[in-house]
Amino acid sequence: MSVRLDKKLASTGTKFKLFSQPRFLQSFREPETVYVSLPPGQVKPGPADDRMYVVDAINKRPYRFFQGPPYVGESNPPVQPGPDGHFDHLDANSREFACATMYATVRRVLDIWEDYFGRRIEWHFSGSFERLELIPLIDWDNAQSGFGFLEFGFGRTANGTIDHSRPYAENFDVLAHELGHSIIFAEVGIPQQPTDDGIDYGGMHESAGDLVAIVAALHFEKVVNVLLEKSCGNLFMVNELDRVGELSDSREIRVAFNNVRMSEVNDEPHDRSVPLTGGVFDVMVEVYQKGLVKRGLITQDLATRSTQGPGGSTDLAGIADEFKAAYNGNEAAFKEELLAARDYLGCLLAQTWQSLTPDFFTYHQFLTRLLRADLKLGGAHQQSIRECFAWREITPPPGLVSASLRKLQSCGFHPAKPPASLADVDEESQRKPVVQAAAE
Ligand SMILES: [Zn+2]
Structure with a gap:
């Protein structure tokens, strides 16, 4: 969601509180206020709206294959809004808070991505169900998303029992990632050809889940502030994870800021997703750095030396010092450029995903669609995209290269x-x- 629209929602949306990162982390102990796009009064008890509803099921077993909504068993009463129509009055240690958080997270992430798509994102299960069913707290040490539902339990303790202090329903990254899968099911579809092994399709799906989550996480003040403060604005250095302190524990941060290439991964979807996610995220960091150079906040020379591509320097400590000097006193300007680059990436991905077809999908096709999407947005970053993907070894398939050679x-x-x-x-x-x- 663009900075401008986000500001507007602060005066028109319905208020919730949620944790952007696990609450046991010192910097993230207090929940942040977020606004969903519906005005107060339009988010009904549950919480519920026209796209999704929470049902706080009691004594429910996880849905099994071919089971699904609507849940009609025993449940707690719907969570009520405060007298002003907002839901930010709930005790952060209550069951009601977890229910409201699950709704607010999914609704907020959907709002963000519908803004980047410039339209409503229809559910892929809309032929069967009108709304997404959200079940926040079943007694299970796991979570799952299925056809028309998200159903969440709890994390595990060190000795393997259910850890009731860590409900997945309060984990922003996990919920956002699962919604990312729903967006790809809706916008790209599923391979239909039996001879298609779908290896790159599987990697793209996992990558999309992570990218949906990280772009959404970059809408939290605290996440953006900690990221910039700890790195002094040098985002290419974030893969030295100790630099971002507590954010090092965030799976989404780890996945976004990685330096893995295609030759280092196998066909397993999560493994294969890593270089694609990294390549896409590098594009965002390049755009951010271009913005810094344009405003005279860093030199082109420093930008070039800080990358991992051609011209990159190994003097990491020296680069860190130069960024520190540039960042101090210019914190607000660095933040503006990061948010502008985030919004460019959101629009770029929305354009790209909606142009993909699922059958015989390859990462190279993703690259060509990404370039086309950039052209639609003004075409300012064609070479950066090519260079970021080349570094990740996302190259044309050999068949395409040989078939392209045409003698008279x-x-x-x-x-x-x-x-x-x-x-x-x-x-x-x-x-x-x-x-x-x-x-x-
Ligand atoms: Zn996934």
Whole structure:
């Protein structure tokens, strides 16, 4: 969601509180206020609206294959809004808070991505169900998303029992990632060809879940502030994870800021997703750095040396010092550029995802669609995208390269034989083109 629209929602939306990162982390102990796009009064008890509803099921077993909504068993009463129509009055240690958090997270992430798509994102299960069912707290040490529902339990303790102090329903990253899968099911679809192994499709799906989550997480003040303060604005250094302190524990941060290439991963979807996510995120960091250079906040030389591509320097400590000097006193300007780059990435991904087709999908196709999406947005970052993907070793498949080589004969033409002597050249052949059609 753009900075501008986000500001507008603060005066028109319904208020909730939620934790952007696990609450046991010192910097994230207090929940942050977020606004969902519906005005107070339109979020009904549950919470519920026209796209989703929470049902706080009691004594429910997890849905099994071919089971699903609507849940009709025993449940707690719907969570009520305060007298002003907002839901920010709930005790952060109550069951009601977890219910409201699950709704607010999913609704907020959907709001953010619908803004980048510029339209409503329809559910892929809309042929069967009108709304997404959210079940926040079942007695289970796992979580699952299925056809028309998200159903969450709890984390595990060190000795393998259910850890009731860590409900997945309060884990922003996990919920946002699962909603990311729903967006891809809706916008891209599922491979239909039995001969398609879908290896890159699987990697793209996991990557999309992570990218949906990280872009959404960058809408939290605290996440953005900690990221910039700890790195002094040098985001290419974030993969030295100790630099971002507590954010190092965030799976989404780890996945976004990685330096893994295609030659280092296998076909397992999560593993394969890592270089794609990293390549896409590098594009955002490049755009952010271009913004810093344009405003004179850092030099082009420093930007070039801080990348992992050509021109990158190994003097990491020296670069860190230069960023520190540039960042101090210019914190607000660095933040503006990061949020602008975030919004560019959101729009770029929305354009790209909606243009993909699922059958025989490859990462190289993703790259070509990403380039087209950038052209639609003004085309300012074509070379950055190519370079980021080349570094990740996302290259054209060999078949595409060999099939692209077309000699004249491949096209049904053949070069004309040179005449034996000038005397052999009659008037008519002089009028013929050098290249003649083979059918002649
Ligand atoms: Zn996933």
